[in-house]
Amino acid sequence: MNAFSRLLDSLVFAPQRTAKLRLIKRYFSTVGDPDRGWGLAALTGTLVFPHAKPAVIRGLMAERVDPLLFQLSYDYVGDLAETASLLWPAADGGEERPPPPLREVVATLREAPKAAVAAHLVRWLDALDASGRFALLKLMTGGLRVGVSARLAKTALAEFGGRDVADIEELWHGLDPPYAELFAWLEGRGPQPRAAMALTFRPMMLATTLAEADLADLDPCAYAAEWKWDGIRVQLAVSADGGVRIFSRTGDDITAAFPDVAATLCAPAVLDGELLVVRDGAVAPFNDLQQRLGRKAPPKSLLARHPAHVRLYDMLFDGGEDLRPLPFAARRARLEAWLARTRPPAMDLSPLLEFAGWTDLAAHRARDHGDSIEGVMLKRRDSPYLAGRPKGPWLKWKRDPLTIDCVLMYAQRGHGKRSSYYSDYTFGCWRTDGDGRRELVPVGKAYFGFTDAELRQLDRWVRSHTVERFGPVRAVDPALVLEIAFDGAQRSSRHKSGLALRFPRVHRIRWDKPAAEADTVAALTRLLPATP
Numbered sequence: 001m002n003a004f005s006r007l008l009d010s011l012v013f014a015p016q017r018t019a020k021l022r023l024i025k026r027y028f029s030t031v032g033d034p035d036r037g038w039g040l041a042a043l044t045g046t047l048v049f050p051h052a053k054p055a056v057i058r059g060l061m062a063e064r065v066d067p068l069l070f071q072l073s074y075d076y077v078g079d080l081a082e083t084a085s086l087l088w089p090a091a092d093g094g095e096e097r098p099p100p101p102l103r104e105v106v107a108t109l110r111e112a113p114k115a116a117v118a119a120h121l122v123r124w125l126d127a128l129d130a131s132g133r134f135a136l137l138k139l140m141t142g143g144l145r146v147g148v149s150a151r152l153a154k155t156a157l158a159e160f161g162g163r164d165v166a167d168i169e170e171l172w173h174g175l176d177p178p179y180a181e182l183f184a185w186l187e188g189r190g191p192q193p194r195a196a197m198a199l200t201f202r203p204m205m206l207a208t209t210l211a212e213a214d215l216a217d218l219d220p221c222a223y224a225a226e227w228k229w230d231g232i233r234v235q236l237a238v239s240a241d242g243g244v245r246i247f248s249r250t251g252d253d254i255t256a257a258f259p260d261v262a263a264t265l266c267a268p269a270v271l272d273g274e275l276l277v278v279r280d281g282a283v284a285p286f287n288d289l290q291q292r293l294g295r296k297a298p299p300k301s302l303l304a305r306h307p308a309h310v311r312l313y314d315m316l317f318d319g320g321e322d323l324r325p326l327p328f329a330a331r332r333a334r335l336e337a338w339l340a341r342t343r344p345p346a347m348d349l350s351p352l353l354e355f356a357g358w359t360d361l362a363a364h365r366a367r368d369h370g371d372s373i374e375g376v377m378l379k380r381r382d383s384p385y386l387a388g389r390p391k392g393p394w395l396k397w398k399r400d401p402l403t404i405d406c407v408l409m410y411a412q413r414g415h416g417k418r419s420s421y422y423s424d425y426t427f428g429c430w431r432t433d434g435d436g437r438r439e440l441v442p443v444g445k446a447y448f449g450f451t452d453a454e455l456r457q458l459d460r461w462v463r464s465h466t467v468e469r470f471g472p473v474r475a476v477d478p479a480l481v482l483e484i485a486f487d488g489a490q491r492s493s494r495h496k497s498g499l500a501l502r503f504p505r506v507h508r509i510r511w512d513k514p515a516a517e518a519d520t521v522a523a524l525t526r527l528l529p530a531t532p
Contacts, residue, residue: 001099001100001101001102001105001124001128001132001135001136002099002132003027003030003031003035003039003102004027004031004035004039004042004102004135004139005128005131005132005134005135005136006131007023007024007027007039008131008134008135008138008144008146009131009134009135010023011023011024011146011147011148012146012147014147015147017152020147020148020152020156021152021155021156021159024043024148024152024153024156024157024160025156025159025160027039028040028156028157028160028183029160033178033180033183034103034178034180035101035102035103035178036178036183037177037178037179037180037182037183038102038103038106038177038178039102040153040157040177040178040179041177041178041179042138042139042144043144043148043150043153044150044153044154045142045150046177047106047139047142047177048142049109049110049140051109051112051113051114051117052109052117052121052140052141053141054080054141056117056118056121057080057081057084057121057137057140057141058080059118060084060118060121060122060125061084061087061088064088064089065087065089069087070083070087073086073087074419075413075419075420076419076420077419078415078418078419078420079145079419080137080141081134081137081138081140081141082134084133084137085130085131085133085134085136085137086130088125088130088133091126091127097123097126097127098127099124099127099128099132100123100124100127100128102139103178105124105136105139106139108120109140121136121140124136151165151388154168154169154172157182157186160186161185161186161187162186163186166203166386166387166388169203169387169388170202170203170387171192171193172203172251173200173201173202173251174193174200175193181193199237199239199243199244199245200237201235201237201245201247201251201253202235202237202270202316202324202387203251203387203388204233204235204249204272204387205272205314205385205386205387205388205389205390205393205394206249206388206389206394207377207378207389207394207395207396208389208390208391208392208394208395208396209395209396209398210378210395210396210397212362212397215358218358218378220355220356220357220358220361222380222381222382223378223379223380223381223395224328224329224332224352224378224379224380224381225352225353225355225361225364225376225377225378225379226313226350226351226352226353226376226377226379227350227351227353227364227373227375227376227377228373228374228375228376228377228396228397228398229274229276229283229311229350229372229373229374230276230283230286230372230373230374230487230488230502231274231275231276231277231283231286231289231311232248232249232274232275232289232293233248233249233272233273233274233275234246234247234248234249234254234272234273234274234275234310235247235249235270235271235272235316236261236265236269236270236271236273236310237269237270238265238266238267238268238269238270238271239268240268240319240320242266244262244265246258246261246262246275254293256295256296256297257292257293257294257295257296257298258275258292258308259298259303260303260307260308260346261275261308261309261310261346261347264344264345264346264347265344266342266344267319267338267341267342268317268319268320269315269317269318269319269338270315270316270317271310271312271314271315271316271335272312272313272314272315272316272385273310273311273312273313273314273347273350274310274311274313274350275289275308275309275310276289276308276309276310276311276372277289277292277306277307277308277309278307278309279307282372283372284306284372285372285488285490286488286490286502287490287492287500288306289306289308291305291306292306292308307346308346309346309347309348310346310347311347311348311349311350312335312339312347312348312349312350313350313377314328314331314332314335314385315331315332315334315335315338316331316385318334318338323385324384324385324386325384325385326384326385327381327382327383327384328379328380328381328382328383328384328385329381329382331385332352335349336349353376361376361397364376373399374398374399374487375396375397375398375399376396376397377394377395377396377397378394378395378396378397379393379394379395380392380393380394401485401486401487401507402485402486402487402488402489402527403483403484403485403486403507404429404483404484404486404519404523404524404527405481405482405483405484405510405513405517405518405519406427406428406429406443406444406481406482406483406484406518406519407427407428407429407430407440407478407479407480407481407482407515407518408425408426408427408462408476408478408480408481408482409426409427409428409440409442409475409476409478410425410426410442410473410474410475410476411423411424411425411426411458411462411473411474411476412424412425412426412472412473412474413472414447418455421455421456421459422458422459422462422463422474423447423455423458423459424445424446424447425445425446425447425458425482425506426442426444426445427442427443427444427445427446427482427484428440428441428442428443428497429441429443429497429518429519429520429521429523429524430518430519430520430521431497431520431521431522432520440478441495441496441497441521442495442496442497443495443497443499443500443501443521443524444484444486444495444500444501444504445504446482446484446504446505446506448505448506449485449505449506449507450506450509454506454509457509458509461476461480462474462476465477465479465480478515479515480509480510480511480515481509481510481513481514481515481517481518482506482507482508482509482510483506483507483508483509483510484501484504484505484506484507485504485505485506485507486501486502486503486504486505487502487503488501488502488527489501489502489524489525489527489528490502490528491528497521497524498521499521499524499525499528
């Protein structure tokens with residue numbers, strides 16, 4: 001654990017990307033197997049301990065530290081692992097225990113029954129210093145918060161072995177920690193790992209955001225365009241023996257949640273598309289798709305009410321042939337031929353848009369086309385399919401968000417670095433009841449869109465205008481107007497207003513506007529998409 005805790009300590013105080021890469025590469029060079037593999041798994045978020053939960057830590061702290069002291073410290077520090085590591089009392093007497101190796105901690109937490117986790121945790125915490133305790137608790141609960149993304153960790157791994165990060169990404173989802181074969185290959189001690197790749201996730205190609213001002217530098221003839229659909233990006237992998245996997249954009253296997261889509265696939269291929277709910281040819285609001293997400297065994301009634309559909313964008317493999325080096329135009333032709341040949345019932349092709357120039361294409365971003373479309377995608381006709389987010393080949397030109405003026409109603413304490421601030425805001429619009437009286441009803445919640453300076457202003461305003469408290473939530477005087485940006489509105493039985501906003505965020509604080517002049521539920525209702 002000592003080497004892993006030193007790594008986390010160093011990463012926390014190394015804000016530069018190059019410094020973080022150097023630290024991670026040094027960890028790979030100086031720590032042996034399997035500990036460095038488990039450390040890599042922790043950095044990339046692939047370690048899961050079924051019975052090691054934050055509640056175990058809270059329970060142990062309640063037995064050893066005054067509850068009020070712990071609560072006040074947690075509020076101030078904002079991180080459970082850091083608070084517990086600093087407050088953990090020294091062990092009573094006895095001989096000094098050696099710190100546990102990382103391999104022992106991982107093996108024990110993966111196999112220990114729920115009732116035994118606390119005892120193991122006490123033994124380890126007593127043997128570690130504050131830095132070691134912090135590393136242990138972060139390892140246990142996940143969310144290291146040391147400024148290292150999975151991509152950065154893989155980049156360090158590639159530089160450590162003198163390989164291209166795309167080679168690491170290609171292998172990654174076919175390997176399991178502690179990655180002994182991978183390290184052997186990177187150090188020249190063994191062959192390249194040969195994972196069973198037929199049903200393995202391939203890193204997806206992502207688009208960069210386009211600003212309208214950038215269009216002047218682009219040649220319209222070099223690009224194909226299609227709509228950007230409001231669903232979730234998926235990859236479909238079908239093996240020659242009929243096996244099927246559906247992956248999210250980040251490589252999570254979501255096949256079990258969409259058996260209706262999986263059942264329609266039979267021809268071997270790897271496809272890129274957008275997962276939607278489609279009824280009678282019309283794309284349903286994103287809220288309908290949300291009913292399907294995260295379910296391991298959806299009931300048949302849910303499948304019937306929210307039929308899943310994949311709108312295909314691209315083709316990575318046709319049978320065993322890798323199409324990714326081909327230009328987009330050639331891959332698109334192969335996709336069209338595959339679809340015409342196989343005709344899976346829960347799929348269709350995302351249409352290409354005809355446009356004479358950028359002004360013509362801008363019309364396709366209009367909301368007249370419905371809220372199921374977020375904007376348009378531009379793809380260079382000669383672009384190969386590249387992993388990650390290369391700058392230039394694919395561009396997303398999202399339409400401008402909607403905005404509405406709402407009144408701040410409630411504020412809740414944030415988490416982590418924001419635990420000392422009221423940073424989660426519930427806001428509402430005016431509605432006239434049956435007796436002609438105006439009332440505020442909630443329409444959404446936002447916790448981003450403002451600067452750090454604005455957060456401090458909002459926090460001060462909340463504290464000085466609190467009228468009632470409900471645990472961590474404060475009800476405030478309905479006097480502050482927030483201009484809220486959002487991507488769409490939909491009906492919702494969860495909100496008193498009957499409406500909910502898609503991706504709401506604070507666009508600006510309207511210090512100048514009286515709350516009585518904020519928008520109404522009726523005005524928001526007029527922004528609902530037309531019923532097909």
